[in-house]
Amino acid sequence: MSVSQMAMSRLHKLVESLCSRRNVNLPIEQGKCLYTPIEGGVELFHAHFLLDSQHSEYTSPIAKILFDIERQIWCFYVPTEFGEEIHWIPYKTLPFSSSLETLLNELESDPQACFWQ
Template structure:
Protein backbone atom coordinates (compact mmCIF):
# COMPACT_ATOMS: atom_id res chain seq x y z
CA UNK A 1 0.00 0.00 0.00
CA UNK A 2 1.37 3.39 -0.98
CA UNK A 3 1.73 6.45 1.22
CA UNK A 4 -1.36 8.53 1.73
CA UNK A 5 -1.28 12.08 0.38
CA UNK A 6 -1.28 13.54 3.91
CA UNK A 7 1.71 11.35 4.83
CA UNK A 8 3.62 12.45 1.73
CA UNK A 9 2.80 16.08 2.44
CA UNK A 10 4.33 15.73 5.91
CA UNK A 11 7.34 13.53 5.15
CA UNK A 12 8.57 14.33 1.66
CA UNK A 13 9.74 17.86 2.61
CA UNK A 14 11.86 16.34 5.40
CA UNK A 15 13.59 13.95 3.00
CA UNK A 16 13.93 16.59 0.28
CA UNK A 17 15.50 19.01 2.77
CA UNK A 18 18.01 16.37 3.89
CA UNK A 19 18.98 15.62 0.27
CA UNK A 20 19.36 19.35 -0.50
CA UNK A 21 21.60 19.86 2.54
CA UNK A 22 23.82 16.86 1.80
CA UNK A 23 24.19 17.13 -1.97
CA UNK A 24 27.71 17.93 -3.14
CA UNK A 25 28.54 21.27 -4.82
CA UNK A 26 26.95 21.75 -8.26
CA UNK A 27 30.25 21.49 -10.12
CA UNK A 28 30.86 17.90 -8.96
CA UNK A 29 27.27 16.62 -9.19
CA UNK A 30 27.92 15.11 -12.64
CA UNK A 31 30.40 12.80 -10.90
CA UNK A 32 28.47 12.13 -7.67
CA UNK A 33 25.11 13.25 -6.41
CA UNK A 34 22.34 12.21 -4.02
CA UNK A 35 18.71 11.44 -4.66
CA UNK A 36 15.72 9.61 -3.31
CA UNK A 37 12.73 7.73 -4.56
CA UNK A 38 9.41 6.82 -3.02
CA UNK A 39 8.21 3.29 -3.67
CA UNK A 40 5.06 1.96 -2.05
CA UNK A 41 5.57 2.76 1.67
CA UNK A 42 9.33 3.12 1.48
CA UNK A 43 11.74 5.95 0.87
CA UNK A 44 15.06 4.91 -0.65
CA UNK A 45 18.06 7.23 -0.53
CA UNK A 46 20.85 6.64 -3.04
CA UNK A 47 23.98 8.05 -4.60
CA UNK A 48 24.06 8.82 -8.32
CA UNK A 49 27.26 8.14 -10.26
CA UNK A 50 28.29 7.58 -13.87
CA UNK A 51 28.55 3.93 -14.86
CA UNK A 52 32.17 2.83 -15.12
CA UNK A 53 31.78 1.19 -18.52
CA UNK A 54 29.35 3.83 -19.89
CA UNK A 55 30.17 7.14 -18.20
CA UNK A 56 27.38 9.01 -20.01
CA UNK A 57 24.82 6.83 -18.25
CA UNK A 58 24.03 7.22 -14.55
CA UNK A 59 23.48 4.53 -11.96
CA UNK A 60 21.75 4.76 -8.61
CA UNK A 61 23.43 3.05 -5.68
CA UNK A 62 21.06 2.56 -2.74
CA UNK A 63 22.38 3.66 0.66
CA UNK A 64 19.39 3.57 3.01
CA UNK A 65 15.75 2.60 3.07
CA UNK A 66 13.03 3.47 5.52
CA UNK A 67 9.61 1.82 5.43
CA UNK A 68 6.48 3.10 7.15
CA UNK A 69 4.46 0.56 9.10
CA UNK A 70 1.10 2.26 9.27
CA UNK A 71 -0.46 -0.23 11.67
CA UNK A 72 2.38 0.11 14.20
CA UNK A 73 2.98 3.81 13.38
CA UNK A 74 6.71 3.10 13.16
CA UNK A 75 9.51 3.57 10.62
CA UNK A 76 11.70 0.52 9.96
CA UNK A 77 15.27 1.33 8.93
CA UNK A 78 17.34 -0.73 6.50
CA UNK A 79 20.77 -0.64 4.92
CA UNK A 80 22.02 -2.53 1.89
CA UNK A 81 24.86 -4.94 2.49
CA UNK A 82 27.33 -6.30 -0.07
CA UNK A 83 24.87 -9.13 -0.84
CA UNK A 84 22.61 -6.40 -2.33
CA UNK A 85 19.78 -7.25 0.08
CA UNK A 86 18.20 -4.89 2.56
CA UNK A 87 19.00 -5.68 6.21
CA UNK A 88 17.59 -4.21 9.37
CA UNK A 89 19.82 -1.48 10.72
CA UNK A 90 20.52 -3.03 14.13
CA UNK A 91 21.78 0.07 15.95
CA UNK A 92 18.39 1.69 15.31
CA UNK A 93 16.02 -0.82 13.65
CA UNK A 94 12.98 1.41 14.03
CA UNK A 95 11.85 4.85 15.09
CA UNK A 96 8.61 6.74 15.35
CA UNK A 97 10.22 9.94 14.00
CA UNK A 98 11.52 10.40 10.47
CA UNK A 99 13.88 13.06 11.81
CA UNK A 100 15.62 10.46 13.99
CA UNK A 101 16.39 8.45 10.85
CA UNK A 102 17.83 11.60 9.22
CA UNK A 103 20.06 12.17 12.26
CA UNK A 104 21.32 8.59 12.01
CA UNK A 105 22.04 9.02 8.28
CA UNK A 106 24.03 12.18 8.95
CA UNK A 107 26.09 10.65 11.74
CA UNK A 108 26.35 7.13 10.25
CA UNK A 109 28.25 5.96 13.34
CA UNK A 110 28.65 2.38 12.07
CA UNK A 111 29.49 3.36 8.45
CA UNK A 112 26.58 1.30 7.17
CA UNK A 113 25.04 3.91 4.87
CA UNK A 114 27.93 5.88 3.45
CA UNK A 115 30.86 3.50 4.06
Protein backbone atom coordinates in the same frame (compact mmCIF):
# COMPACT_ATOMS: atom_id res chain seq x y z
CA MET B 1 -4.95 1.94 8.95
CA SER B 2 -2.46 3.08 6.30
CA VAL B 3 0.19 5.73 6.25
CA SER B 4 -1.49 9.07 5.72
CA GLN B 5 -0.93 11.28 2.71
CA MET B 6 0.24 13.99 5.11
CA ALA B 7 2.90 11.68 6.62
CA MET B 8 4.13 10.69 3.16
CA SER B 9 4.28 14.33 2.04
CA ARG B 10 6.27 15.17 5.16
CA LEU B 11 8.66 12.26 4.49
CA HIS B 12 9.21 13.37 0.89
CA LYS B 13 9.79 16.99 1.96
CA LEU B 14 12.30 16.00 4.66
CA VAL B 15 14.19 13.60 2.36
CA GLU B 16 14.27 16.19 -0.42
CA SER B 17 15.75 18.66 2.08
CA LEU B 18 18.33 16.09 3.25
CA CYS B 19 19.41 15.40 -0.34
CA SER B 20 19.61 19.12 -1.15
CA ARG B 21 21.74 19.86 1.93
CA ARG B 22 24.02 16.93 1.17
CA ASN B 23 24.42 17.76 -2.51
CA VAL B 24 25.10 21.50 -2.21
CA ASN B 25 28.76 22.33 -2.88
CA LEU B 26 29.67 18.62 -2.87
CA PRO B 27 32.28 17.77 -5.51
CA ILE B 28 30.71 15.67 -8.26
CA GLU B 29 33.27 12.88 -7.77
CA GLN B 30 31.90 12.30 -4.25
CA GLY B 31 28.50 11.48 -5.70
CA LYS B 32 25.06 12.84 -5.05
CA CYS B 33 22.13 11.81 -2.89
CA LEU B 34 18.97 10.79 -4.76
CA TYR B 35 15.69 9.30 -3.63
CA THR B 36 12.71 7.54 -5.13
CA PRO B 37 9.24 7.46 -3.57
CA ILE B 38 7.94 3.93 -3.08
CA GLU B 39 4.75 2.59 -1.54
CA GLY B 40 4.83 3.47 2.15
CA GLY B 41 8.21 5.20 2.09
CA VAL B 42 11.33 6.10 0.11
CA GLU B 43 14.51 4.50 -1.18
CA LEU B 44 17.69 6.56 -1.11
CA PHE B 45 20.58 6.16 -3.53
CA HIS B 46 24.15 7.36 -3.91
CA ALA B 47 24.74 8.45 -7.52
CA HIS B 48 28.32 7.92 -8.73
CA PHE B 49 29.80 10.15 -11.42
CA LEU B 50 32.90 10.10 -13.57
CA LEU B 51 35.08 13.19 -13.06
CA ASP B 52 34.23 14.62 -16.48
CA SER B 53 30.53 13.75 -16.53
CA GLN B 54 27.33 15.50 -15.59
CA HIS B 55 25.40 12.22 -15.73
CA SER B 56 25.56 9.51 -13.14
CA GLU B 57 27.51 6.42 -14.18
CA TYR B 58 25.57 4.22 -11.74
CA THR B 59 23.66 4.42 -8.48
CA SER B 60 24.00 2.40 -5.29
CA PRO B 61 21.11 1.87 -2.89
CA ILE B 62 21.96 3.19 0.58
CA ALA B 63 18.78 3.13 2.65
CA LYS B 64 15.07 2.53 2.69
CA ILE B 65 12.58 4.12 5.08
CA LEU B 66 9.13 2.55 5.33
CA PHE B 67 6.16 3.12 7.56
CA ASP B 68 5.04 -0.01 9.47
CA ILE B 69 1.27 0.28 9.57
CA GLU B 70 0.74 -2.36 12.27
CA ARG B 71 3.24 -0.87 14.74
CA GLN B 72 2.78 2.76 13.60
CA ILE B 73 6.54 3.40 13.39
CA TRP B 74 9.09 4.27 10.73
CA CYS B 75 11.47 1.41 9.85
CA PHE B 76 15.01 1.96 8.62
CA TYR B 77 16.67 -0.56 6.28
CA VAL B 78 20.06 -0.92 4.62
CA PRO B 79 20.91 -3.02 1.57
CA THR B 80 22.88 -6.21 1.62
CA GLU B 81 23.87 -8.24 -1.41
CA PHE B 82 23.20 -11.93 -1.92
CA GLY B 83 24.84 -12.74 -5.24
CA GLU B 84 23.45 -10.22 -7.68
CA GLU B 85 20.29 -9.52 -5.68
CA ILE B 86 19.89 -6.78 -3.13
CA HIS B 87 18.00 -7.57 0.06
CA TRP B 88 16.95 -5.03 2.66
CA ILE B 89 17.77 -5.71 6.30
CA PRO B 90 17.06 -3.57 9.39
CA TYR B 91 19.77 -1.03 10.17
CA LYS B 92 21.33 -2.50 13.34
CA THR B 93 22.05 0.79 15.09
CA LEU B 94 18.55 2.24 14.67
CA PRO B 95 16.10 -0.21 13.04
CA PHE B 96 12.98 1.85 13.77
CA SER B 97 11.69 4.99 15.39
CA SER B 98 8.43 6.80 15.93
CA SER B 99 10.33 9.96 14.94
CA LEU B 100 11.12 10.39 11.27
CA GLU B 101 13.64 13.12 12.13
CA THR B 102 15.63 10.68 14.27
CA LEU B 103 16.06 8.31 11.31
CA LEU B 104 16.97 11.10 8.91
CA ASN B 105 19.50 12.57 11.37
CA GLU B 106 21.15 9.15 11.61
CA LEU B 107 21.27 8.90 7.83
CA GLU B 108 22.66 12.40 7.39
CA SER B 109 25.30 12.20 10.14
CA ASP B 110 26.28 8.61 9.17
CA PRO B 111 27.99 7.74 12.49
CA GLN B 112 28.75 4.18 11.32
CA ALA B 113 30.22 5.43 7.99
CA CYS B 114 28.07 3.04 5.99
CA PHE B 115 25.93 5.37 3.86
CA TRP B 116 28.17 7.99 2.27
CA GLN B 117 31.50 6.18 1.95
